[in-house]
Amino acid sequence: MSHPLFKVIPKEEYFLPGTPACPGCPAALGLRLLLKALGPKTVIVIPACCSSIIQGAYPRSAIKVPLINIAFAASAATASGIAEALELKGIGDANVVVWAGDGGTADIGLQGLSGAAERGHNIIYVCYDNEAYMNTGIQRSGATPYMAWTTTTPTGKREIKKDIPLIVAMHRVPYVATAALAYPQDYVMKLRKAAAKKGFKYIHLLAPCPPGWRFDSSKTIEISRLAVETGTWVLYEIEDGKFRLTGPSKGLIDKSKRKPVAEYLRTQGRFSHLSDEDMAKIQKIVDENWEWIKRWLEG
């Protein structure tokens, strides 16, 4: 990468250690990096999700910026109210950030997200996507991928993952991006880019979850990297309507450069029941997604 970690990511910590996050938790790391990227003039809105617990229980808190917890479906609307009131009071330079899981984004929170995006409030909405309801015990969400095991899809989910970043992009917001924890510089630069723009910004962070995806807690970053290298997770940004691949995804348009998707799937217990046909079908879903990307890039 062109930006060494120490140059891009400040030393200051706004996320204190000693939280009840699981070992290898991607939400804890993602929120820690987010706070480093955005700094102390940031208010975080958190709906029901793993981060409701990770932040610590009353009267303690691991978060050193103003943090508002709110009901499951309500984060985007609550942030709308905060952003409008702060602007009215002359504090328009603060970052109003939603930090929500995939259930609170793709399912119960989608109406509120769509409303806030369409209205264009000055908000950064970040979805950390661990691809199921992990906080309640690994139940399937709209963001759970095809054939993944969850406690409510015991033989694998039959439907494909809902594509939230593109749904948000169709609201013609100024900035939409995806991110992965294996590429923290890319994630932090995208957060900073979002903060520098006015209006509704959306970042979708893939968050490999050791207990939920059934892998060893030492492998979070490795699996995040494999998600990108296999092309299963694509790093991109859509800035003022212009689609652009970022980071290692830039070099993966040619299928021969991508590792087989099976290398990613085999690392995770949630896919351990997959047949060769299932694997082939998932490979096909990934390849078709890249065909779309090729068409967009060709304009």
Place this chain on the structure above:
Amino acid sequence: MRLVLTGNYAAAYAAKAAKVEVVSAYPITPQTQVVEKLSEFIERGEMNARYIRVESEHSAMAACIGAAMAGARVFTATSAHGLIYMSEMLWWAAGARLPIVMGVITRAMAPPWSIWSDHCDLLSLRDIGWIIYFCENAQEVFDTIIQAYKVAENEEVLLPAMVGWDAFQTSHTAEPVDVLSPDEVSKYLPPRRPLPYVIDFERPFTHGSLCYPDRYMEFRYLMDLSMSKAKKAIVEADEEYGDLFGRKYGGVLEKYLCEDAEIAVVTMGVLSGDARYAVDILRKEGYKVGLVRLRVVRPFPSSELKKELKSKKLVCVIDRNISIGRGGILGTEIKALLKNSSANVVNVVAGIGGRDVSYEDIVNIVKRSLDLVEKGEVPEYMWYSIDKEYVVKAVGEYYEPPAL
């Protein structure tokens, strides 16, 4: 300034006079004129405020919570399905101790669809920690919304407040209303003080995180304590308003010809006007009747009601609501208050789904109630004006709640 305004327009003028900073609302009949008028005020620059045109009532209250958390004075209004749809967030607003004021134009719940008034929507939310006012007319709507901010923002209280009024009969009926300007109201209602529970980047805090059983109960206790203090704040806010602007409403209860009354009619909302007229008629016929109008349901005016009602021969509670399987909600509460007194409480369920309750009906209700008391046949509650023929045709029998 005297204007001819509907209850809904009076509410919008009140929000303007209170210098509301953020309005967030979703349209529903019969609330719409409130938010239409506020949009006009804001777009014309007559209010220094933001209007968040949300995509649902759930989001309307969520945005109110966010804006109030950021220190703004906020207002919204809704009805029936909108109110129930936002109910999750109503719990959040109360628990977060945010002084949000909301107009509730009461409307019957579907199915079947109805747009007319009864109080089931509002009263089903009586247990969540919102102050609940209920108004009789457009002038009272105007005055009460301003008073509600004074009470909700009182640092001994810090609870949100609903101000109710009846669909159409109040919301859409034009009456002369004395409208105060924002300058006049600022003598009574200073700008909202930002502390506590307001976002502050210099003094960051976490709000609403997980709370274990060793502490949660105290949060609920503290809400209850604040609600009990709200009663004094409501009375004082009404008194001070009266001193400054010449109109007051008796704090939590309005009483009419109660001193020597042996019979008390208890009402809430717009049909209180008919009840007052019915009292005059009954007085002329020689009945010693008075009217008690509930202006506040939460905090419940227990001691005030008990003092007023305990030695009456008949307390006739007219409920424009029904708790299915229990009776009228106000009647149930008042019966509990008076259980060790000599007062006979007759609880009459009337006016559901916007059915008209005229002064003749109220005269009739009082006479029938008196008859039941004299015969010793007081029922647990009774439905007024049910079409028995229709019921028998539909299900083969007519059911009368049993005598107690």
